[in-house]
Amino acid sequence: MTARPALDALANPILPAFGPADVDGNVVVSIGPSHPATHGTIQMIAALDGERVKRVDVHCGYLHRGFEKECEAHTWHNLIPFVDRLNYCSPLINDFAYCEAVEKLMGVEMTPRTKYLRTLLSEYSRLCDHLTCIAASLMELGAMTPFLYLVMVRDYMYEHIAALTGARVTHSYGRIGGLARDLPAGWLTRLSEILTQYEEFVGRVHGLMDRNRIFIDRMRDVGVISTADAIDLGITGPILRSTGSPRDLRKDTPYLAYAELDFDVPVGIKGDNYDRYYVRMREMDESVYMIRQLMEMLPEGPINVDDRRCTFPEKTLVYTEIESLINHFKLVMDGPAVPAGEVYFAHEAPNGELGFYLVSDGSGTPYKVHVRSPSFVHMGGVARMLEGYQLADIIPTFGSVNMIGGECDR
Amino acid sequence: MTHEATLPTPLPPTLEIPAAELLATARALKAQGRFDMLLDVTAVDWPGRSLRFDVVWHFYSTVTFARVRVKTRVAESDPAVDSLLPLYGSALFMERECHEMYGIDFRGHPDLRPILLYEGFVGHPLRKDYPIRLEQPLVPYRK
Numbered sequence: 001m002t003a004r005p006a007l008d009a010l011a012n013p014i015l016p017a018f019g020p021a022d023v024d025g026n027v028v029v030s031i032g033p034s035h036p037a038t039h040g041t042i043q044m045i046a047a048l049d050g051e052r053v054k055r056v057d058v059h060c061g062y063l064h065r066g067f068e069k070e071c072e073a074h075t076w077h078n079l080i081p082f083v084d085r086l087n088y089c090s091p092l093i094n095d096f097a098y099c100e101a102v103e104k105l106m107g108v109e110m111t112p113r114t115k116y117l118r119t120l121l122s123e124y125s126r127l128c129d130h131l132t133c134i135a136a137s138l139m140e141l142g143a144m145t146p147f148l149y150l151v152m153v154r155d156y157m158y159e160h161i162a163a164l165t166g167a168r169v170t171h172s173y174g175r176i177g178g179l180a181r182d183l184p185a186g187w188l189t190r191l192s193e194i195l196t197q198y199e200e201f202v203g204r205v206h207g208l209m210d211r212n213r214i215f216i217d218r219m220r221d222v223g224v225i226s227t228a229d230a231i232d233l234g235i236t237g238p239i240l241r242s243t244g245s246p247r248d249l250r251k252d253t254p255y256l257a258y259a260e261l262d263f264d265v266p267v268g269i270k271g272d273n274y275d276r277y278y279v280r281m282r283e284m285d286e287s288v289y290m291i292r293q294l295m296e297m298l299p300e301g302p303i304n305v306d307d308r309r310c311t312f313p314e315k316t317l318v319y320t321e322i323e324s325l326i327n328h329f330k331l332v333m334d335g336p337a338v339p340a341g342e343v344y345f346a347h348e349a350p351n352g353e354l355g356f357y358l359v360s361d362g363s364g365t366p367y368k369v370h371v372r373s374p375s376f377v378h379m380g381g382v383a384r385m386l387e388g389y390q391l392a393d394i395i396p397t398f399g400s401v402n403m404i405g406g407e408c409d410r
Numbered sequence: 411m412t413h414e415a416t417l418p419t420p421l422p423p424t425l426e427i428p429a430a431e432l433l434a435t436a437r438a439l440k441a442q443g444r445f446d447m448l449l450d451v452t453a454v455d456w457p458g459r460s461l462r463f464d465v466v467w468h469f470y471s472t473v474t475f476a477r478v479r480v481k482t483r484v485a486e487s488d489p490a491v492d493s494l495l496p497l498y499g500s501a502l503f504m505e506r507e508c509h510e511m512y513g514i515d516f517r518g519h520p521d522l523r524p525i526l527l528y529e530g531f532v533g534h535p536l537r538k539d540y541p542i543r544l545e546q547p548l549v550p551y552r553k
Contacts, residue, residue: 012529013528013529013530013548014528014529015523015529017521017523059525060525060526061524061525061526061527061528064526064527066535066542068511068536069535069536069540069542070542072542073542104421229499231446231447231472232446232498232499232500233499233500234447234448234449234498234499234500234504235500236447245472247472252475253475342424343421344421344422344450344468344477344479345421346449353449353470355449355450355468357450357452357466357468359454367454368454368455370450370452372449372450372468376503376504376507377500377503377504379503380499380500380502380503380504381499381500409526410526
């Protein structure tokens, strides 16, 4: 083991945008990157006048792992486990957004059963994501009971999704042109049970929090952002909707099966922390409503398209006939043949617009993969929601923005 | 592309423009096309091409739900385009990312510090000539 270098020999990885001299001698504090109250590795340099935050400089990138560079060295199929690790609270939506973007590039139309199953699982994933976000934000404000209620329901969901996909958190369940496997027996029955339990526990959380004086004092009129500011800063998803603007890709430019579903887009009144909490709570109810509709609509049929460019042949055929063996080999070694071109396709992820910009040069490996991740864009705008409020308000505001490090830093 | 949608297409049409016309185009898109949201800024590296980089912007309209992609080509010797920060606040972070990953200079951007990388990082990692295995640890690895 080599000796540790002297502290002043180490380069400072960040250069703050301002020092005490730039902010009239206000105190400059560094919050994070590893702080117990910020769920996510992020650093904020704040200039404080007493308890008041005057100016904030947000530094992300502590979880940067070269996702986009790594994607250029793997086949299109190999990226599915990587995109799972962007927003690890709702990996299924990442999978489906990525797979559908590749399918658009290939001109592949998914089968009806896959279309409805992906919609159902997207909404189920949104439930998990919102539960995580609300549970963590409430716990940071000292509300331990709602945290346990919500995380317990979320854990039922994780176990239930694990029964389908084989993994609790990073599922790798999407496939280009379909899904990894069909529903196991009894899966939908258990889904109904979980949704009933969800309703019971979310009802308790509503009862504990909605009119709770302490909660309202911390959340109402804190972290306010206007619709015009939110649009200027590229903010999408629940934060934009909390300002009163009903913008939701599921309604505006429907994809998957959303055009056939009946659902509302809940909006807030003034874009503060309380509205963001409530919009997420209401969106979960809408998701449950959609899942119940989809359980009725789910058609029978194959889940993978019959297209040899992307779908793996049946294992029995691989072992018995040469064409399928070669097909399997080529798909593994060369990757799916994606025609040259470029595509940008976005899904409404729990945090906002999750877009994939893919460029193909015609080979089995992407030429470029770029993720338009909502968390990163929101981090560009979060300073607007923090400045002018108190130091302690950073915690609920940051919690209600729901920054996910994996997706923000890529 | 053979995909048609009934609503405004979720797949954006592409507008290829010379770099000098960027600000005028963006202004027109914002004023006349009502493209009020800048969704994304990135670049694509084509080594060997005389104008090596494509810089790519995606715009969205929260009024008409239309999308558009704007592309321009810049040379490696002078990879500069105008910053869209005067028109769209979201350009602040996205242009910083594009700057560090591809070395594109956004003229007029006040703050092009590294954002996902760190101070002192050498090179632009998403360029095709940056080796994928090259490591630049801030703290020496333990032996």
